[in-house]
Amino acid sequence: SQQGEEDPQALSIQEGENATMNCSYKTSINNLQWYRQNSGRGLVHLILIRSNEREKHSGRLRVTLDTSKKSSSLLITASRAADTASYFCATDEGQLTFGSGTQLTVLP
């Protein structure tokens, strides 16, 4: 079963704009991770946020976590065409449990 659910399923923006993806989950977690997957490739770990953290930054990425609402968001600022990929959240419910992903398309 999939714990995290991403929203929206697909997002298309212009280069330079910001992209925001959301993830909701159902049970208590210790941490939440975001991964990126380029078409036909494996997943690449982007960032991890622990349950006692509310916000974390890494380069152009900003992740927030609201444990009371059981939700997280991933913000990519100043998007580039190379950011085009699927983005997945994953929670540590027993094993690492992934959502169904957001397909981000950044148009040049």
Next chain:
Amino acid sequence: GAGVSQTPSNKVTEKGKYVELRCDPISGHTALYWYRQSLGQGPEFLIYFQGTGAADDSGLPNDRFFAVRPEGSVSTLKIQRTERGDSAVYLCASSPEGGRAPDTQYFGPGTRLTVL
């Protein structure tokens, strides 16, 4: 090697056949994970090895699926009597940390299995 490698990259087989999918983890990583990813979905956990032993195989869908890691490095996922519903991308990941949900996993490119 520089990263996790998986072979073959693509495998087409007929219903009822047996297939083996191979994963070479990053050297020194003690933990190895197999996932299955259907089209338009996120990866779903299959099995996790800590060293040579399967620490958690609760994600294997049925007894047609089996995985080994005899020397604590390379792993092979074996599927008997394949069915069309087994068609998916099979992903392998490794981690130096161990545990069911480590902070970082390094994924291979996957094997796309198509069962005709």
